[in-house]
Amino acid sequence: MTPLPAGPPLAWYLGLSAVVFLIGVVGVLVRRNALIIFMSIELMLNAANLAFVAFSHYLHSLDGQIFVFFVMTVAAAEVAVGLAIIVNLFRLRETVYVDEVNILKG
Amino acid sequence: MTVALFAVFATVLVASSLMVVLHRHPVTCALFLVLAFCSLAALYLVLQAQFVALVQILVYAGAIMVLFLFVLMYLNLKRDLEEGLHHQVRRVIGWGMGGLLLVEGVLLFRPEWAVGPLGRETPQAVHAAGNTEMVGRLLYSRYLFPFELTSLVLLVAMVGAVVIGKGRRRRGDEEAA
Numbered sequence: 182m183t184p185l186p187a188g189p190p191l192a193w194y195l196g197l198s199a200v201v202f203l204i205g206v207v208g209v210l211v212r213r214n215a216l217i218i219f220m221s222i223e224l225m226l227n228a229a230n231l232a233f234v235a236f237s238h239y240l241h242s243l244d245g246q247i248f249v250f251f252v253m254t255v256a257a258a259e260v261a262v263g264l265a266i267i268v269n270l271f272r273l274r275e276t277v278y279v280d281e282v283n284i285l286k287g
Numbered sequence: 288m289t290v291a292l293f294a295v296f297a298t299v300l301v302a303s304s305l306m307v308v309l310h311r312h313p314v315t316c317a318l319f320l321v322l323a324f325c326s327l328a329a330l331y332l333v334l335q336a337q338f339v340a341l342v343q344i345l346v347y348a349g350a351i352m353v354l355f356l357f358v359l360m361y362l363n364l365k366r367d368l369e370e371g372l373h374h375q376v377r378r379v380i381g382w383g384m385g386g387l388l389l390v391e392g393v394l395l396f397r398p399e400w401a402v403g404p405l406g407r408e409t410p411q412a413v414h415a416a417g418n419t420e421m422v423g424r425l426l427y428s429r430y431l432f433p434f435e436l437t438s439l440v441l442l443v444a445m446v447g448a449v450v451i452g453k454g455r456r457r458r459g460d461e462e463a464a
Contacts, residue, residue: 188289188333192398197297197330199392201304201323203385208308210381213374214367216313216359220320223351224304227327230339238334242406243413246339246422247430253346254437258444260351264358265452271362272454280373 194235202228215267215277219260226256292333299326311366317355324348335410338419 201224208221230249237245271277303326306319324347331340413421426434 189293190398191400191402192396193293193297194330194334195400196392196396197300200301200389203388203392204301204304204308206388207381207385210384211308211378212367213377214313214364216355216362216364217307217316217367220307220316220355223320223347224307224323227324227347230343231327231330234331234334234336234339238336238410240402240406241409243408243421243425244406246336246418247425249336249339250342250422250426251433251437253342254440257346257351258440260354261444261448262451264354265448268358268361269451269454277362277364278367 191235191239195232198228198232198235201225201231213278213280215270215279218279219263219267223256223260226252289333293330296326296329296333299323300330313359313364313367314356317352317359320355321348321352324352335413336418338422 205221205223205225205228208224209218212218212221230252233245233249233252237243237249267277270282274282276282300323303319303323307316307323310316310319324343328340328343328348331337331343408421
């Protein structure tokens, strides 16, 4: 079992993570379907996870991977509750478009 | 070799996450998100984080995306209607903000990073002991308390999802009450 040779530098992973995070941000800003907004949030969480794992590899410390594990747990909990809210919203208003949910608008 | 793998999976990841944001049909978006998660898992394998890669496939591409697809099926959504001046303005603002952040990121980007002191878990040591075993040891020693707390988080989320998803009672019951 020989370790793999050194891969691309850390900065590449951080750049990739930043780009994916940005795509998630744009998705939240541009789309109005609540489910797609949710998917964009998942993209952002995963971009952060990628940065964690990259740092964990390059800093020779496994704590980053443990943190990714916790992030995934919280993401799973968040998706379960969020999708329940969206389903309930659809039952009440027959829509999942966030700009049609304007009951709090003054 | 690893550089080539990184390039391939990074391209797939960026392309599929762009499709998630751009595609009109929610089901197609969800399937592209699965592709993005799978390429991310491959990147974790390139980083020699086998445990995280497998959990990524099982939890994200498996459990979470199945939940998404169930809800999409349940709601039976059609293609998104995004026309009119309002949506044009929103799109311009959104992509403008994204472009601004990208410029900022490019300006901040440095090819070399001054990293802190290195830890004890060198790739060689982890490789010798096995990634999953090392992660498991850490999880059940230094991170035991947070690990136990995650069970509470999941329990609360489960109860919350059931209570919220059950919805209100039928209209007649509500008026009668």
